[in-house]
Amino acid sequence: MSAVNKTAHAFDKTRFDALLNRRFFYAPAFEIYGGIAGLYDYGPPGSSLQANILAEWRRHFIVEESMLELDTTIMTPAPVFEASGHVARFADWMVKDTGNGEVLRADHLVKNVLEARLEGDREARGAAPVVVAAADDKKKKKKKQVKSTAVKLDDAVVAEYESILAQLDNYSGPELGGLMRTHAITNPTSGNPVGEPQQFNLMFASSIGPTGQHPGFLRPETAQGHFLNFSRLLEFNNGRVPFASAQIGRTFRNEISPRAGLLRVREFTMAEIEHFVDPLDKTHPRFSEVADVELVLLDKYVQAAGQTTTRTMTVGAAVAQGVIANETLGYFIARIYAFLLRIGIDGRRLRFRQHMANEMAHYAADCWDAEIQNSVGGWTECVGCADRAAYDLSVHSAKTGQALVVRQALKDPVVEERAAAEWDKKLVGKTFKGEVGAVSGAVDALDEAGLMRLKGELAQGPTTIKSAEGKEFTIEPGMLTIERKTFKTSIREFTPNVIEPSFGIGRILYCLLEHSFWSREQDVERGVLSLPAVVAPTKVLIVPLSARAEFDPLVKEVSLRLRKAGVHARVDDSNTSIGKRYSRNDELGTPYGVTLDFASVQNRTMTLRERDTMDQRIGSIDDVIAIVTELVLGGIDWTEACRRLPAYDGVQAVE
Amino acid sequence: MSAVNKTAHAFDKTRFDALLNRRFFYAPAFEIYGGIAGLYDYGPPGSSLQANILAEWRRHFIVEESMLELDTTIMTPAPVFEASGHVARFADWMVKDTGNGEVLRADHLVKNVLEARLEGDREARGAAPVVVAAADDKKKKKKKQVKSTAVKLDDAVVAEYESILAQLDNYSGPELGGLMRTHAITNPTSGNPVGEPQQFNLMFASSIGPTGQHPGFLRPETAQGHFLNFSRLLEFNNGRVPFASAQIGRTFRNEISPRAGLLRVREFTMAEIEHFVDPLDKTHPRFSEVADVELVLLDKYVQAAGQTTTRTMTVGAAVAQGVIANETLGYFIARIYAFLLRIGIDGRRLRFRQHMANEMAHYAADCWDAEIQNSVGGWTECVGCADRAAYDLSVHSAKTGQALVVRQALKDPVVEERAAAEWDKKLVGKTFKGEVGAVSGAVDALDEAGLMRLKGELAQGPTTIKSAEGKEFTIEPGMLTIERKTFKTSIREFTPNVIEPSFGIGRILYCLLEHSFWSREQDVERGVLSLPAVVAPTKVLIVPLSARAEFDPLVKEVSLRLRKAGVHARVDDSNTSIGKRYSRNDELGTPYGVTLDFASVQNRTMTLRERDTMDQRIGSIDDVIAIVTELVLGGIDWTEACRRLPAYDGVQAVE
Known part of the structure; x- marks a missing residue:
């Protein structure tokens, strides 16, 4: 290899x-x-x-x-995001350039300007520029967009800037506004001052239905x-x-x-x-x-x-x-x-x-x-x-009144004795009418001691009780019986945690592309994406020597057999050299390539090329299909493939 | 079977x-x-x-x-849909109930009311009710929501209604409004009259960015x-x-x-x-x-x-x-x-x-x-x-000025001779300044005959030409040379068709569910979804006789081996009978089930059940896994599976 x-x-x-x-x-x-x-x-x-x-x-x-x-x-009615807290809190602070109206994210502005000043200070002190991208805080990761100029700062100012940057996530909008005033932070692209930070909700708003009665968000x-x-x-x-x-x-x-x-x-x-x-x-x-x-x-x-x-x-x-x-x-x-x-x-x-x-x-x-x-x-x-x-689950349950809980049968039921209140419903209804709820709610709110106290009072005669809204009701002894009873609970009810x-996915995809990219040692212009076969867009490139009709039956056969094996292959029969076609597919991250040429037509052989090493091996069409299938579907690695297939040197020179 | x-x-x-x-x-x-x-x-x-x-x-x-x-x-700026015609035309006609404000689609309202009247007429004439759903026109397919009452109509009215329904897609909004007035069509749920039809664009609108400068649509x-x-x-x-x-x-x-x-x-x-x-x-x-x-x-x-x-x-x-x-x-x-x-x-x-x-x-x-x-x-x-x-491609090209065309090398270049105008750019620029475009556009707009006529005029001295906006310009002979030249075109440029x-997908999915649904002959309550294995949510149900620990190793082994073979399987070890578990999975459309019981532990056998027939076969765990894999991945059918595995009668009774 x-x-x-x-x-x-x-x-x-x-x-x-x-x-x-x-x-x-x-x-x-x-x-x-x-x-x-x-x-x-x-x-x-x-x-x-x-x-x-x-x-x-x-x-x-x-x-x-x-x-x-x-x-x-995706389309969601507003009440859902009111309950979840997104309507109130899914927002960033923005500022407006007072001159040209450009809108900037407040924390990014403070960060970019202070980092540029610190960078200028380092330059003035003769240090090599620091790569800002390696900063550790998640909101500090934006590519530096503000140019630094070599201006030395007081040591105390440097310390203050560093302290601000370390706590950037902590500042509220008004605090960010204060920092901008204190440190004379303006829009670096225009030089204009910016206004006070304002909250901007990041949800896209729309309206569901023809009458606009259902505001919604994406x-x-x-x-x-x-x-x-x-x-x-x-x-x-x-x-x-x-x-x-x-x-x-x-x-x-x-x-x-x-x-x-x-x-x-x-x-x-x-x-x-x-x-x-x-x-x-x-x-x-x-x-x-x-x-x-x-x-x-x-x-x-x-x-x-x-x-x-x-x-x-x-x-x-x-x-x-x-x-x-x-x-x-x-x-x-x-x-x-x-x-x-x-x-x-x-x-x-x-x-x-x-x-x-x-x-x-x-x-x-x-x-x-x-x-x-x-x-x-x-x-x-x-x-x-x-x-x-x-x-x-708690906030949606509170908003909708639906129980979003798990009910679990207990192996050993929990037995407890406690005071329980029982109303004479007919009498209570007649007496309090529409206020029955308020009265019974007031009693329900009592703890064990409160209930026993009420029981004592009722034994003496009529007594009063105060509802949650502060209204007093008089209860007659015949209306309410309070007794200690035994309760057996065999179900545990709880709101699960999440x-x-x-x-x-886009961020992962982007980082994966960066991690996969390199250039050939002999030619920096020849880029390669070393994507693993499991995610590579195409697993195998099928390259006929030319678009001539005599290769068609073999191209069709190899395509079909790879497809049936579950290996995603593509044919490149464009009118350019095999080397150029492989280079294009190195850029696409295609891990393997097979070439069909006159030897394939005569002897039913096929070469197999590995993207990173550009190694080429040769074998019968059957063997190469079997081996590339194992390579792609994860059974073997390239070392094993090289053990099974002899090296091929014929085409290497073309690249 | x-x-x-x-x-x-x-x-x-x-x-x-x-x-x-x-x-x-x-x-x-x-x-x-x-x-x-x-x-x-x-x-x-x-x-x-x-x-x-x-x-x-x-x-x-x-x-x-x-x-x-x-x-x-998904989010798309408005100019795209202005060019495509959606902003102007992607709309339906709606009417508003004048009493309760309910909004209805105008064509659906006309259709529902007239169909109900025709249905009432048929009932009055003593015919059996007709299933409206079998109507042939695509906008006639909504489930009938308006109740008919048996009222006989004049033959002429019946003919008129039928004619209206046959042409429903042809009517404009004002025409639908006219039909509602002529035929006294009101909102059937409220009895209220409806207002004039108004166009309602079906795109959800939103706004991109913090300043609302980019209106957008989904x-x-x-x-x-x-x-x-x-x-x-x-x-x-x-x-x-x-x-x-x-x-x-x-x-x-x-x-x-x-x-x-x-x-x-x-x-x-x-x-x-x-x-x-x-x-x-x-x-x-x-x-x-x-x-x-x-x-x-x-x-x-x-x-x-x-x-x-x-x-x-x-x-x-x-x-x-x-x-x-x-x-x-x-x-x-x-x-x-x-x-x-x-x-x-x-x-x-x-x-x-x-x-x-x-x-x-x-x-x-x-x-x-x-x-x-x-x-x-x-x-x-x-x-x-x-x-x-x-x-x-044409509308987007016109709107953006970008050529959206294919350029194809011609095997045989097209050679033609035609008149061509050549300006003295310096002189023209000095003379017409900001209006050079208008002048040269006026000349470009001339056909062959026009150019040759202009050549003749210029041979006589200065002449005038009128721009597209109607402004006249005087052209001096020295400014413009017109000659017949030979042009060779070796590229054909065209806008492809689409x-x-x-x-x-949702409509297909719904119809597929309907087509797959039936009930067991012996019990109408036992529904089955006969989804083909290729789309069934789960391909194989793994059913241990009980949730006992002794079945765990086999359940894990069978799950893992099916997963490795690319067959999506699920375990149902819930605390209910095997028959009930199979019934639940008949409703889920799971085509195959395997049961692990004491015989599996002792003899490494497993039964295989087919959903539609409820046939059960038995074989070694290895054989059953191999056969169910072939069944799912499309190699063999149930008849072939029955040829390879003997019938099993042991559990059938449980169902």
């Missing part, structure tokens, strides 16, 4: 972007209409890559763990669709927890001013799991299978101390030591890790970062982001994995 | 709906919030069924025909995303046509008052193909493979004569006789037919109906709908297959 040096050339973003554009992995949507920021279309290789990532996701999570798949609507996540169907899902699972629902679908966020390619978009595909679990038992039956998996962790204590030092530890140890809150959360973090490696993410550029206390949603018990390092966003959140406790792994 | 009588009980819509609801195939979205008409969520079996239909669609079309897959955005079809990316797709295909792009995605239509379940919804999944083809050559290289396929056709001439008589003919004959416009259209119609049969649609309830001249979009050359018969909508359009000519097969 040939040696391959994938790091001969440093990563070149310009070459990388040119390749993605040239091969139509994705492109700005509505390009011929001038495009709209934050909206992208996926072309044939991008669509296939995405479809393959999703197919593997479905296999790895839904099939492997028998999850219940859902497909719920969902910013798929999660609510799971929660609203909880009771049906529970019934489908025979009334038992734990179980998980899973959904792959489009979501929408009306970002203020998206400029980070696929990392910040207004419409994207998410894959989300909601694992419903008993709050008293968050163990996981398959935890032992992942306990030894080693992860790179950045926990909240390290971050709170202003550090970004990661540590490597096993999932088992992390849960045992309380670094990760519980087994189920740890299990999913390990499964996320396995998934990302499987599709081709570089494990050295993957870490799990815990949310800090102030960063986490108030209801969440623990939350970890899988962060993948890339050239645009530094360490970028690509998967979130949160223990959302009982928040979601562990939520949530994947941003 | 047991005999199966699937028609022992007539189709029972109530039982069918109850099954779909009980097994959570789908349910109204936001049910706990009271629901919103026209929005549905798919539960686990519905999601899997849909995913399997789409996987088969992808295999049948995209893979089999090497189509270029796309994934474009796409009502995926097609525009293909057209806008045409140039990139063409380049990806090495500049050659024909090729096809394909896209599966969500689309949105804000229906006025949807009440037909999955047949008329506000958000749905479409799968669309845009096949780009040379307008001068609509032959198809694989046409011979489908020429002998027999189709049931309802052509436009038959319909125009007021008939609904279908005829059965081969695709080859239909194209040869001009019934279907061209080979490519015919090829796709045949491929659509094969796809629908493959996923389980009943061929006897499937026909292809040609659009009538007045029904077809003005730009379309020919259009056929695959109509599937069902109890809700009668013959319902589920797939459209249209020759859209060059319309779409053949568009467009699938409404």
Whole structure:
């Protein structure tokens, strides 16, 4: 096998972007209409890559763990997002340029300007420029867009800027406004001052039906669709927890001013799991299978101390030591890790970062982001994995009055004796009429001691009781009997907790493309995408020597046999050299190629080429089809293929 | 094998709906919030069924025909739909109840009321009620919602009503308003009169970005995303046509008052193909493979004569006789037919109906709908297959100024001699300054004769020419030289035509469920969904005799081996009888079941049950896994499985 040096050339973003554009992995949507920021279309290789990532996701999570798949609507009536808190809180702070009206995200503006000043200070002090992309906080990851100029700052100012940047997620809108005034932060592209920060809700609004009576929003996540169907899902699972629902679908966020390619978009595909679990038992039956998996962790204590030092530890140890809150959360973090490696993410550029206390949603018990390092966003959140406790089911239950609970038969019924009130319904109804509810509510609100006190008072004669609204009612002794009774409970009722792994597919896809890209050592212009076969858009390229009719029967035969074996192949019979056709498919990430030439027609042989090494082997058509099928479907690796097929040197020279 | 009588009980819509609801195939979205008409969520079996239909669609079309897959955005800026004509014309006519404000679709109101009156007339004349659902026109298929009362009409009135109904698609909004006045049509649920019909655009509107500067719509079809990316797709295909792009995605239509379940919804999944083809050559290289396929056709001439008589003919004959416009259209119609049969649609309830001249979009050359018969909508359009000519590319090209064309090298260059004008650019620029464009445009607009006349005039001295805006310019002889020259064209440039097969996945899924449903002869309460294995949500049910730990190792082994073989299996170890578990899975459409019991533990045997016949066979675990894998992946049928495995009678009694 040939040696391959994938790091001969440093990563070149310009070459990388040119390749993605040239091969139509994705492109700005509505390009011929001038495009709209934050909206992208996926072309044939991008669509296939995405479809393959999703197919593997479905296999790895839904099939492997028998999850219940859902497909719920994107269009959502407003009351759902009022209950979930999105209408009130799913917002960013924006500021407007007072001169040209340009709208900027307030925290991004502060960050970009202060980072540029710090960079200028470092330059003035004679230090080499620092790559800002490696910053550790998730909101600090945007590519630097503000040019720095070499101006030295006072040491105290440097310290203050660094402190502001470290706490950027903590500031409210008015605080961000204050920082802009204090530090004379203006729009760097125009030099104009900006106005006060204003909240901007990120949900796209619309209206359902012809009369506008149903305001609606496009969902910013798929999660609510799971929660609203909880009771049906529970019934489908025979009334038992734990179980998980899973959904792959489009979501929408009306970002203020998206400029980070696929990392910040207004419409994207998410894959989300909601694992419903008993709050008293968050163990996981398959935890032992992942306990030894080693992860790179950045926990909240390290971050709170202003550090970004990661540590490597096993999932088992992390849960045992309380670094990760519980087994189920740890299990999913390990499964996320396995998934990302499987599709081709570089494990050295993957870490799990815990949310800090102030960063986490108030209801969440623990939350970890899988962060993948890339050239645009530094360490970028690509998967979130949160223990959302009982928040979601509770708020929808409160809003709708529907019980969203699990009812579990208890092995040993709980027996307890307590005071119980019984009304003479007829008499009470006649006396209080429309206020029966208020009266009985007032009694229901009493605790054991209160009830026994009331019993004593009634033994003396009529007494008064105050309703929740403060109104007094007089109760006659005959209306109410209070006795201690024995109650036996054989059902436990509880609101399950939710562990939520949530994947941003576009971000993962983008990072995967970056991690897969390199240039041939001998020619930097020859880019390669080393996508694993499991996600590669095309698995095998079929290359006839030319478009001549004599190759047609063999091309058809090989195509059909590969298709029947479940191996996605494509024919490239374009009018160009075999070498050029292979180069084009190196850029498309096609792992294997087979060539049909005159020897194939005469001897039924076929060569097999591996993308990364450009090694070529030769064998009978039957053998090559069998081996490439095993290569693609995961049975063997290239070393084994080389053991089975002799080397071929005939065509190598053409490249 | 047991005999199966699937028609022992007539189709029972109530039982069918109850099954779909009980097994959570789908349910109204936001049910706990009271629901919103026209929005549905798919539960686990519905999601899997849909995913399997789409996987088969992808295999049948995209893979089999090497189509270029796309994934474009749903959110679309307004100019795109202004160019496509959707902003002006993608609308229905609605009327408002003048009393309670209820909004109704105008054509549906006329149809429902007149049909109810005709039904009442038939009852008064003593005839048996007619099933309205079997009506032949696509807009006549809504379930009858208006109750008829037995009132005899004059023969002339009956004839008039029938004539109105036959032409319902032809009426404009004002005409529908006139019909309502003439025939005293009121809202049947309230008895109130309705107002004048008003146009209602069916696109959901939103706004992109924080400042509202980009009005946008949710796409009502995926097609525009293909057209806008045409140039990139063409380049990806090495500049050659024909090729096809394909896209599966969500689309949105804000229906006025949807009440037909999955047949008329506000958000749905479409799968669309845009096949780009040379307008001068609509032959198809694989046409011979489908020429002998027999189709049931309802052509436009038959319909125009007021008939609904279908005829059965081969695709080859239909194209040869001009019934279907061209080979490519015919090829796709045949491929659509094969796809629908493959996923389980009943061929006897499937026909292809040609659009009538007045029904077809003005730009379309020919259009056929695959109509599937069902109890809700009668013959319902589920797939459209249209020759859209060059319309779409032309309008976007005109709006954006981008050339959306194919450039084809001609084998024999075309040589022609014609007059050509050449300006003295410097002199013209100095003379006309900002009006150079108007002057040269005026000359460009001249034909051969006009140019030669101008040449003659200039030979005499200065002359005048009138611009398109009517302004006169004086041209001096030195400014312009006109000569006959020889032009050689070696490139042919043309706008390709588009053949568009467009699938409404939810409608297909609903019809498939109806066609698959029946009740056991011995017990009408025992429903079965005879879904083919290729689309069934679960292929094999694994049923341990009980949840006892001793069966666990075998359950795990069988699950793992089936999963590795690519067969989607599920374990049902719920605490109920084997018979009940099988019945539940008959309702879920699971084609096969295997039982693990004490004999399995002792002898490593396993029984295999077939859903429709309830036949049970027995064999070694190895043999049963091998055979069920072949059954599911399409190698053998049940007859062959019965030949290989002996019958088993032990458990039959339990059911």
